[in-house]
Amino acid sequence: MKGIIMQADNLYGKNLEELKEIIASMELPSYTVSQLSDWLYKKNAGSLDEMTNISKQTRRMLSEKYILQKSPPSGVQISEDGTRKYLFRVREEKYVESVFIPEKNRNTLCLSTQVGCKMDCLFCMTGKQGFQGHLSVAEILNQVTSLPERDQVSNVVFMGMGEPLDNTENVIKSIEIMTSDYGFGWSNSRITLSTIGMLPGLERVIQDTSCHLAISLHSPFEEERLLLMPAEKVFPAKQVIEFLKKSQVRRRRRISFEYIMFKGLNDTFRHVNGLTRLLNGLNCRINLIRFHEIPGVQLQSSSDETILQFRDRLNQKGILTTIRASRGRDIAAACGMLSTMHNQGNQPIR
Numbered sequence: 298m299k300g301i302i303m304q305a306d307n308l309y310g311k312n313l314e315e316l317k318e319i320i321a322s323m324e325l326p327s328y329t330v331s332q333l334s335d336w337l338y339k340k341n342a343g344s345l346d347e348m349t350n351i352s353k354q355t356r357r358m359l360s361e362k363y364i365l366q367k368s369p370p371s372g373v374q375i376s377e378d379g380t381r382k383y384l385f386r387v388r389e390e391k392y393v394e395s396v397f398i399p400e401k402n403r404n405t406l407c408l409s410t411q412v413g414c415k416m417d418c419l420f421c422m423t424g425k426q427g428f429q430g431h432l433s434v435a436e437i438l439n440q441v442t443s444l445p446e447r448d449q450v451s452n453v454v455f456m457g458m459g460e461p462l463d464n465t466e467n468v469i470k471s472i473e474i475m476t477s478d479y480g481f482g483w484s485n486s487r488i489t490l491s492t493i494g495m496l497p498g499l500e501r502v503i504q505d506t507s508c509h510l511a512i513s514l515h516s517p518f519e520e521e522r523l524l525l526m527p528a529e530k531v532f533p534a535k536q537v538i539e540f541l542k543k544s545q546v547r548r549r550r551r552i553s554f555e556y557i558m559f560k561g562l563n564d565t566f567r568h569v570n571g572l573t574r575l576l577n578g579l580n581c582r583i584n585l586i587r588f589h590e591i592p593g594v595q596l597q598s599s600s601d602e603t604i605l606q607f608r609d610r611l612n613q614k615g616i617l618t619t620i621r622a623s624r625g626r627d628i629a630a631a632c633g634m635l636s637t638m639h640n641q642g643n644q645p646i647r
Contacts, residue, residue: 306362306363306364307363307364307365307366307433307435308333308337308345308359308363308364308365309337309365309366309367309435309438309439310433310434310435310436310437310438310470310471310474311337311434312434312470312473312474312477312480313330313334313477313479316330316333316334317330319363320333323358323359323362325355325358329351329355331479332348332350332351333348333351334479334480335479336348336351337365338474338479338480338481339480339481339482341442341447342365343365343367344365345359345360345365366435367435367439367442367443368385368386368439368443369443370383370384370385370395370443370444370445371384371385371386371392372384374628374630375628376624376625376626376627376628376630377627378624378625378627379399380396380397380398380399380624380625380628380630381396381397381399381446382394382395382396382397382625382628382629382630382635383395383396383397383440383444384637385409385436385439385440385443387412387430387432387436388412388430391412391429391430391637392412392637393409393411393412393432393436393440393457393458393459393637394409394457394458394630394635394636394637395407395408395409395440395444395457396457396624396625396630396635397444397446397450398624398625399446399449403451403452404446404449404450404451404452405450405451405452405453405454406440406441406444406450406452406453406454407454407456407457408437408440408441408453408454408455408456408457409432409437409440409457409458409459409635410431410432410437410455410457410458410459410460410461410463410464410467410468411428411429411430411431411432411458411459411460411463411464412428412429412430412431412432412458412459412637413426413427413428413429413430413458413459413637414426414427414428414458414459414460414463415427415428415460415463416460416463416493416526416527416528417527418493418513418525418526418527418528418633419524419525419526419594419596420515420525420557420559420588420591420594420596420633421591421633422591422592422629422633422634422635422636423458423459423633423635423636425591425593425636425638426636426637426638431459431463431464431467432459432464432467433467434467434470434471434474437467437468437471438471438474438475441453441475441481451487452487452488452489453475453483453487453488453489454488454489454490454491454511455468455488455489455490455491456489456491456511456632457635458635458636458637460492460493460495461490461491461492461498462490462492462493462495462497462498462499462501462502463495463498465495465497465498465501465502468490468498468502469501469502469505469506472485472488472490472506472508473505473506475488476488476506476507476508485506485507485508485509485549485550486507486508486509486549488506488508488509489508489509489510489511489551489553490502490506490508490509490510490511491510491511491512491513491555492510492511492512492513493512493513493526493528493532494512494513494528494532494534494537495528495532496532496536496537496540499537499540500540500544503544503550507549507550508550509550509551509552509553510550510551510552510553511553511554511555511584512534512537512538512541512552512553512554512555513526513554513555514534514554514555514556514572514583515555515556515557515559515563516534516562516563516568516571517534517568517571517572517574517575518568518571519533519534519535521562521563522534525559534575535575538575538576538579541579541581542578542579551582552579552580552581552582553581553582553583553584554576554581554582554583554584555584555586556572556583556584556585556586557586557587557588557632557633558585558586558587558588558598558599558603558604558607559588559596559597559598559599560588560596560597560598560599560600560603561597562596564599564603564604564607566610568607569607569610569611569614572611572614572616573611573614573615573616576616581616581617582616582617582618582619583611583616583617583618583619584618584619584620584621585604585607585608585618585619585620585621586620586621586623586632587599587604587620587621587623588633589623589626589631589632589633589634591633591634604620605620608620
């Protein structure tokens with residue numbers, strides 16, 4: 298089954314300003330813009346022919362220059378805990394994975410923004426396949442609208458394959474469409490963006506969106522974070538945190554730090570104290586995450602007892618700290634395990 302092929306003439310993924318430019322350039326009535334956006338993002342049209350309140354002549358004119366192209370997932374794996382990992386073909390021979398996580402009070406969709414990743418974090422399987430391309434706005438949004446459970450999604454997290462702020466323009470435009478009245482009409486509070494802390498993109502996200510932020514931290518100490526995350530050399534955690542402290546961060550935006558627990562590396566009382574000093578003065582929370590083993594990496598997860606003690610110590614220090622539940626580990630859908638180097642394990646959708 299073919300997926301979205303990167304084409305500049307795909308109407309899907311265009312924001313309101315782009316749609317206005319298209320309609321104006323074709324000298325069509327201005328009200329066509331709202332009709333078009335309504336069919337694209339509210340009614341989830343699959344073709345121009347479905348847009349029945351737009352004249353046949355207008356649809357014909359649009360079809361001569363533009364396409365409306367989306368694609369259903371080409372495979373799915375289902376975890377014993379109910380988590381579903383979907384495979385999307387985004388261009389010839391390239392794929393990304395998205396994860397649907399059903400819970401009692403919410404259903405979260407984990408989105409990808411790139412094929413592979415440049416960041417090469419030691420603990421992440423996505424980085425092991427290298428970087429193979431940015432996703433377009435259409436390819437990002439398609440993971441939502443072509444999902445079988447799309448009407449059940451309550452929250453979206455940009456925590457899948459890739460570094461979102463390495464693809465800033467397309468990610469911000471995707472969030473705009475998700476949260477605008479002309480688009481999905483979602484609240485910004487439904488969206489969380491995870492990043493290693495690429496400062497140029499981070500500044501844009503704070504300026505142009507109100508979505509929640511999750512910063513990958515994993516150690517309060519420079520030398521240890523550099524061992525885990527080469528990006529520390531370019532975007533040091535101290536610099537990122539100082540930027541967040543000084544920025545005019547909107548009150549309703551939640552800032553959290555993701556902290557994967559590695560046995561004997563970053564799970565001591567010294568690290569609790571280091572985190573307390575580093576985050577002092579910033580209203581935030583910490584999410585502790587169990588390490589999920591990946592091939593070729595000798596790191597091990599901290600024990601459950603150590604993780605609980607670490608959480609309690611941080612809470613005692615006044616930093617709200619929780620432990621993220623591991624979901625979909627048996628289908629390689631848990632944190633740090635997404636990769637499309639080998640796709641034969643995904644079962645076709647029937």
